Amino acid sequence: MIPIIKFVVRNSNYVSWSSSSVTANGAKVLWPSTLTVSFCTNNNDSEKKPSVKKTSKAMKAYLERARKHEEFIKKENLEYQIGKRHLANMMGEDPEFFTQEDVNKAIEYLFPSGLFEPKARPFMKPPEEVYPPQKAAEFDEAGRPYHFLFYTGKANFYKLLYEVVENINNLNKYEDRMIRKHLTPDPTQAMSMIGSQWLPQDVLEHRLVEPLHESQYAAFKLAFDRLVSHPYSYRVRDFIEEYRKPLVNQVALQQIPEPQYDENGRPYVTTTNCLRKRSWAEVTVRGAGSGKISINGQGLDYFAEIQSREQILFPLIMTKQLKNVDVEAKVIGGGPSGQAGAIRWGIAFCLRSFVDKEMIEQMRLAGLLTRDYRKPERKKPGQAGKRKKFTWKKR
């Protein structure tokens, strides 16, 4: 029940006031006067009305809840830290340098789970990651909100947009000053948006602790794009980077195997399970070679078609390793196209160990390192083939 004030037009006398503003011990209490309901009576005696206590109780209950949540999180954090140290001791590791990854491995070791879903398996994480973030008390005891945009319902989000506009205005003023001094923006400092993207919606929601509609997320991106497009946007680089997520270089993530050495001291790399359509291949690339290619014991003429032969030579030509390496391939199953594709991927995958990072990136961009997972589609009953239907008859 929302408390309301009755605004009564009276000629001279005032309204009886339902709460005293001085507590029993004489301490000053500034009651939120607009929260209480005033009753119109003719006498000046103050009467204690139960409705006053109800509203402040609700407020107090809210503040109490917020405080309890904070305490709860603190307690959980303490328990987590202590538990982590115990775990480190159990595993015989140094508690000071026990990272979250070590914790995960330890839990996996101590509590082996046969469950398929990773989220259903036992875990031990800091409470911030487990319990959804809640906003702290949003208003004080008098009921006055802390945030100036509280009544919008999404205070943090609209504060962010406000800050963006504030930055744009400041940059405009700066630009005016620079123009008056006949100066131009520094092109070397210009912000590059390549290699990163705006924070995804769920991450932004988590950070702001507010659910966002799609239109609001679009407004967020629009505002920031506008800010970035300003010629002096590099002056607020830190602010922008906070809401930018770097796109991870996939090649940098992969672990490229070191070549092994055989009796002759030649380096070699073997890749098994090279799959393409119905073919399976195992490819070995030996360094310090002269360009010999052997497929199932035969040379390149294993393949009758020129296209298949070109497919196999392509990674070697592109990396300029044609005369430097020897290729040995075992392949079974499928047809010429599938077998050639499998060997091609195998060669490219092995060549990563013989070539520098730039060339690996070029191979990736050329599509040599992408596993082609397409499998032949099955024939369906009631149809002539995968997609071909039987002759349609009108009647």
Added chain:
Amino acid sequence: MTLFILRSLGSRARTAISEFSYECSRRSRLSTKPNVREEGLKSETDIETYLDPLKHPDYFKVHELFTISDLFEARVHYGHKIGSLNEYMKPYIFGSRQDHLIFDLDITARHLRQALNFTAHIAYQGGIILFISRNAQMAHTVETTALDCKEFAHTRYWRGGIFTNSQCIFGATTRLPDLCIFLNTLNNILTQHTAVVEAAKMNIPSVGIVDTNCNPLLLTYPVPGNDDTPCAIELYCKLFKEAILRGKEHRQKDIDQ
């Protein structure tokens, strides 16, 4: 002396003050402020120190904040075209020139003084003041004004029920604003801002700048004037901010005593 001042004012000023401010009576406001009635005037010369703000016609001296020429410079007198005139705005119009309506700045000044006085009183009582505007161009200015005087602002899409259904919107019993200041009362040319109606429903007093195409009826303290030109809106923001800060200053002074 006070009686003389009060009698010299018209009935309008007296009712304007007594209507709302008397309800939040002295005792509830500040516990340490001496009760004038009970203790009586100590000295005839020092009236200012214990003059009851609620009885004073202009305790915060808001009439000093602006002059009519300031309003003129800020283009407050410009209205829209005759075709879009709202019938209830007719008393506030001075006339028209080349089909554009002109506000009577004497009337505007009087309304603005009342509005500023009321705002200052609300701030003096420690009330929550919410600035509302749907003008995208001036949204940032309005929000900055609210931030500067430590009050609140809402310049975004108004979710229906923020006042009438606050339990659902905010998830807990929330204290609603004690005053809504509308820098423009329209969402677009066709529709009035929902908050005008909601504030009226929840008995929250409202101050609003009403242009010639606006409906002033649901506002407690309408201020007829231009609500579109940036310099006019900046002037209003400056005036309201100043009034609020004065009210808060007096509040702090009286608390410290």
